[in-house]
Amino acid sequence: MEPNVRFGRVNVRPFVPNDIPAIATIVREALRENYPTSLYIDIYGWWREGFLVADLQGHPVGFIAAVISSDGQARILMFAVTARFRRQGIGSHMMNEFLRVCAMRGLRRIELEVRTSNDEAIRFYKRYGFETAGVLPKFYTDGEDGYKMIRHL
Numbered sequence: 001m002e003p004n005v006r007f008g009r010v011n012v013r014p015f016v017p018n019d020i021p022a023i024a025t026i027v028r029e030a031l032r033e034n035y036p037t038s039l040y041i042d043i044y045g046w047w048r049e050g051f052l053v054a055d056l057q058g059h060p061v062g063f064i065a066a067v068i069s070s071d072g073q074a075r076i077l078m079f080a081v082t083a084r085f086r087r088q089g090i091g092s093h094m095m096n097e098f099l100r101v102c103a104m105r106g107l108r109r110i111e112l113e114v115r116t117s118n119d120e121a122i123r124f125y126k127r128y129g130f131e132t133a134g135v136l137p138k139f140y141t142d143g144e145d146g147y148k149m150i151r152h153l
C-alpha cells in the first residue's frame, strides 16, 4: 500500500534522468557523498528497474539504486530518504517494490554494505531479512568499517 505522508501520497516509480539534481541533494545530505552526474546515468543504463524513486507530488524524497552483478545477484549501492520524511514508511515502500522487482527478475540474492555505526539502517535491513555476513575493514573513505549484509530470495 502507498504510504500517506503529511503532505500527500508517495508514489514509487522508476528513476528518470531529470531526477538527478534532487537525488544528488539527497545523497549529499543523507549519505554525505558527492558523485558525478555520470554515475547516476551509468546505474540507470545498467539496470533501469533497479533504480527507484519515491515521488511526493513530483518531488523525489527518497531513492534506491542497485546493480546486478555478473553472477545474478543484486547489489544495493545507495538507499536513502530525505531526513524530514523518514519513519513514515517511505523506505519500506521502496524496499517492498525493490524486492518485487528482484523476484520478477528471478534473482536469488541481494547484498549491500552499510557503515557499522549506522544503527538505524542496520535495524531497517534486518527487519527486511538481511543478515550480517562479515565486516569490511576501512570500507569507507573516511576509514570507517562496513558490514556486508545479505538477503536470500
Ligand code: ACO
Pocket: 030, 031, 076, 077, 078, 079, 080, 081, 082, 085, 086, 087, 088, 089, 090, 091, 092, 093, 112, 113, 114, 115, 118, 120, 121, 123, 124, 127
Ligand atoms: N510512524 C512511526 N514509525 C514508523 C512509521 C510511522 N508511520 N512508519 C514506519 N515507521 C518506522 C518503521 O517501523 C521503522 O522502524 P525500525 O527501523 O525500528 O524497524 C522506521 O520507521 C523506518 O522505516 P521506514 O519509515 O519504512 O524507513 P525510512 O523511510 O525511514 O527509510 C532509511 C529508512 C532509508 C534507512 C532511512 O533511515 C535513511 O535514509 N537513512 C539515512 C541514509 C542511510 O543510512 N541509508 C542506508 C545506507 S546503506 C546503503 O546505501 C547501501
